[in-house]
Amino acid sequence: MKILSFVGYHNSGKTTLIEYIIKSFQDKYKIAYIKHDPKGHAVFDKENSDTSRILNINHQSAILSKDTFVLYQKPKTIEEAIEFFKDYDLIILEGFKYMAFPKVKVGDIKEPLENIVYEYNGDKEALKKFVETYVSGF
Numbered sequence: 001m002k003i004l005s006f007v008g009y010h011n012s013g014k015t016t017l018i019e020y021i022i023k024s025f026q027d028k029y030k031i032a033y034i035k036h037d038p039k040g041h042a043v044f045d046k047e048n049s050d051t052s053r054i055l056n057i058n059h060q061s062a063i064l065s066k067d068t069f070v071l072y073q074k075p076k077t078i079e080e081a082i083e084f085f086k087d088y089d090l091i092i093l094e095g096f097k098y099m100a101f102p103k104v105k106v107g108d109i110k111e112p113l114e115n116i117v118y119e120y121n122g123d124k125e126a127l128k129k130f131v132e133t134y135v136s137g138f
Contacts, residue, residue, distance in 0.1 A: 001085070001086055001087075001088055001089065001090070001091060002089065002090050002091070002102075002134060002135050003082065003090075003091045003093065003101050003102060004090065004091075004092055004093065004101075004102055004103070004104055004117075004131070004134065005092075005093035005094070005095070005096045005097070005099070005101040005102065005103045005104070006018055006092065006093065006094050006095075006103075006104045006106055007095065007096070007097035007103045007104070007105060007106065007109065007113065008097075008105065008106030008107040008109060009107055009108075009109065012106045012107030013106055013107065013120075014094055014095075014106050015094065017104070017106060017120065017124070017127065018033065018092055018094055020124055020127075020128075021092065021127070021128065021131055022092070024128050024131075025090070025131065025132070025135070029088075029089035029090050029135055030087070030088045030089045030090075031088060031089065031090045031091075031092060032085035032088045032090070032091045032092070033091075033092050033093075033094070034078070034081050034082070034085075034091065034092070034093050034094070035093075035094040035095060036078075036093065036094060036095025036096045037095075051063065055072050059073065059074060060072070060073045078093075078096060078099065089135055090131075090135050097109070097113055098113075100114060100115055101115065102115050102117040102134075103115055103116045103117060103118075104116075104117065104118045104119075104120055104127070105118070105119045105120065106120045107120075117134070118130050118134075
């Protein structure tokens with residue numbers, strides 16, 4: 001299992017690059033995606049609905065709809081989330097820039113960051129080759 005965290009400021013293109021990488025390798029590798037949501041903007045259900053009331057009190061629940069299955073667990077650390085995907089080839093993180101994970105730097109980041117393994121310069125094909133080498137080891 002390899003981990004890559006795509007880091008950069010808001011609107012720097014992180015999600016677009018992650019989408020490109022996932023589409024490029026989804027038939028070759030088992031890929032997980034974990035997005036950092038430090039402000040709690042993710043919405044799992046309408047506030048005060050029956051479902052949200054249960055999700056707020058139960059440690060582990062799931063929502064199954066016609067096209068989607070969402071597993072909801074709390075509280076979770078990033079380490080616990082990664083453990084959930086331990087059988088995957090690649091875990092792509094979006095964010096977590098201050099944690100020690102290997103990072104793909106997207107855009108101009110002013111503050112110093114540790115463990116940058118790739119600085120994206122606008123060349124998607126070069127990024128794709130880097131990811132291939134990073135995951136496969138060749």
